[in-house]
Amino acid sequence: MAEHSAVRALVESIGQGFAEFAPPSSRTSGDGPLDWPGYADQRAAAAGRADADESVLCGRARVGEGEAVLIAFDFAYLGGSVGEDTGARIVAAFEHARELRLPVISLIASGGSRMQEGIRALQQLQAITRACLVVRRDGIPHISVLRDPTTGGMWAALGAAADVVLAAPGARISFGGARVRSASDDGADFRAAGKLADGQVDRVVDEGQLPEVLAELVSLLHPARLTGSPEPAPVPRALGAATLPETGMRAVERARAAERPRAEEYLDAYFTRRFEISGDRSGGRDEGVLCGFGEHDGRTVAFAAQTGSANTAAGFRTAARLVRLADQLGVPVLTLVDTPGAANDAAAERGGIGPAIAEAFSAVAEARVPVTTLVIGEGGSGGALALADPDRTWVTPDAFFAVIAPESAAAILKREPSEVPDLADDLKLRPQDLVELGFARGIAR
Known part of the structure; x- marks a missing residue:
């Protein structure tokens, strides 16, 4: 009894x-x-x-x-x-x-x-x-x-x-x-x-x-809260610098600055309340990717936010899990991009970093609900692109996005370290360059 x-x-x-x-x-x-x-x-x-x-x-x-x-x-x-x-x-x-x-x-x-x-x-x-x-x-x-x-x-x-x-x-x-x-x-x-x-x-x-x-x-x-076709999540307002960088290297420096607003600050400003989910259900967690559901202007919005670190396979799988769950429930998604790139050490390879990134790409590509992306810091190659929607991406004034970091470009091209700033300009990675090239729809203010 x-x-x-x-x-x-x-x-x-x-x-x-x-x-x-x-x-x-x-x-x-x-x-x-x-x-x-x-x-x-x-x-x-x-x-x-x-x-x-x-x-x-x-x-x-x-x-x-x-x-x-x-x-x-x-x-x-x-x-x-x-x-x-x-x-x-x-x-x-x-x-x-x-x-x-x-x-x-x-x-x-x-x-x-x-x-x-x-x-x-x-x-x-x-x-x-x-x-x-x-x-x-x-x-x-x-x-x-x-x-x-x-x-x-x-x-x-x-x-x-x-x-x-x-x-x-x-x-x-x-x-x-x-x-x-x-x-x-x-x-x-x-x-x-x-x-x-x-x-x-x-x-x-x-x-x-x-x-x-x-x-x-x-x-x-x-x-009962999630009826009908969801409207896209509104683009968050930029929390950091208001002016655009004059050079590519200045864009890189601002995105890497310790004082730049990070994902936690953006999520706190955007949501009145939120619940985070954790883990990829396959044996891993990555604290460098924050995922969950929150309330914005009375609506439920799902989020997957990179926090500035190099993400592991578990992080990409958790983000993919979040996007698929949001799609299942009919919830619009907000992704915040901020990573120097995917982890590339031996542990990452053993953990299946390539298939995990592919899983994140697929989840975003297959989503029937709208995905809104804001680049808030570093946009490092495919590890950052995996969370970016191809049609609804914005960028803050203190962020950049590049096919490769300018330092890595110098190493591959066998250039001197003194040439890194010139390569940053050549890569056209500034926010205004991303808009002009058609990658971003606009600059968040």
Whole structure:
């Protein structure tokens, strides 16, 4: 009773007026499809402990400014495991979300598929995956919260499949549960902090902060807010120098100046609030690329912003992930370009920097939503161009864009260092040159 009350209390702390959905007709009777000895008794005992007849609680509630569908796992019921009836309830909850056009919030604490139901239980992973995919195709966001523990199929089919993934501090998160892997494999890699560091989780959130964080996400990503064809994100105003550089080298020096406004300042000035996503979901994070969703003049705008460093493969993959998610949800995108170029060391090559840049190029090229680009600092070759829209790019007076840095051009052409300023002029990299050459539509003021 106490554990179930805690789960219901969690649900009711997140959503006001929680109303549970009527469950689909039960498919499981007696000792189940395998005639597992004592399974009926096990389910009866679990129901008594959890004060529930299954391991999930599904319903709708008001979360902040809008309604959402909630799916909450009760670990007291057979370890939050998933059988046929569990899967049917989860799939039905996604169908409700699709019919009502409400975001889905899954609060997961599960040991995986229920062994007493064998392959019938395992098949639920396919059904749940299809349900997640259907709502995604309909532009409905899915937010997962990984509680302790989240293992097995519910991490792979439900938690990791979400658009935004949150985790409870210290939560055990892994595909293989603790009892089926080596006892030595129980370090940070299997906990929430490790998943955050590896780019598999967007944010670790304390339970006390969870209602506020989820309310913010529901507000920014609610389908009711994202209707129709989005207008392009307005071009941010320039925050730095107002005058144009007289020479190419002066443009380079101003873009590299430590006092020049950076991405954080532009995002703070542009958005009244914002939520950042983190990681490429493939094992990496790059703090040199800030991605997420924010509110600008009452509208939701997605952003991918370079912070001035040489970006890694994880950074480009995270940016591509953001653009594709925005496209899925119908949210316009703002990209801020500021990088000397992509990382080019051995680690970058092993990490797949080339394919990652290609992924970012493709995401921008394929986007059906408008992408607005502002170059706010260095525009270094393909690593910068990957985030720039070919038709909607602007540049600030203290920025430049070049096929190659003038110093590197000198090295390739075997010129003396004293010739670097002349090469900067030859490269036509100043803001006014970029407009004249047709690369930029204008200079932000």
